[in-house]
Amino acid sequence: MATPSPEQAQTLAADLSSGDAARVAAAIGAPAAEPANAALAAKLAKAGPLVFSPNVTPVSAGVVTTTATLGSGATKKTWNVRLVLVGGRWVLGTTTLANKP
Numbered sequence: 202m203a204t205p206s207p208e209q210a211q212t213l214a215a216d217l218s219s220g221d222a223a224r225v226a227a228a229i230g231a232p233a234a235e236p237a238n239a240a241l242a243a244k245l246a247k248a249g250p251l252v253f254s255p256n257v258t259p260v261s262a263g264v265v266t267t268t269a270t271l272g273s274g275a276t277k278k279t280w281n282v283r284l285v286l287v288g289g290r291w292v293l294g295t296t297t298l299a300n301k302p
């Protein structure tokens with residue numbers, strides 16, 4: 202089964218934290234007809250560094266789970282993430298906060 206390469210994961214993280222609404226929309230697999238969300242893009246960029254774990258678990262063809270960290274220091278959060286392969290590109294499928302208080 203396909204899994205994202207480290208370079209693909211870095212590209213996805215860079216797109217999600219770029220602050221560019223169009224790049225964020227593409228990274229979450231939003232339909233082309235849907236307007237890009239500038240507020241979401243700005244919030245992700247402000248949140249701090251986004252890093253995907255290199256440890257992925259294949260779920261099915263074109264679907265993997267992993268974790269990602271967002272932010273640093275006291276604001277750092279870990280998320281459980283599902284990545285989906287769409288048209289040859291890995292996009293963010295779903296997320297859930299892993300370290301809920």
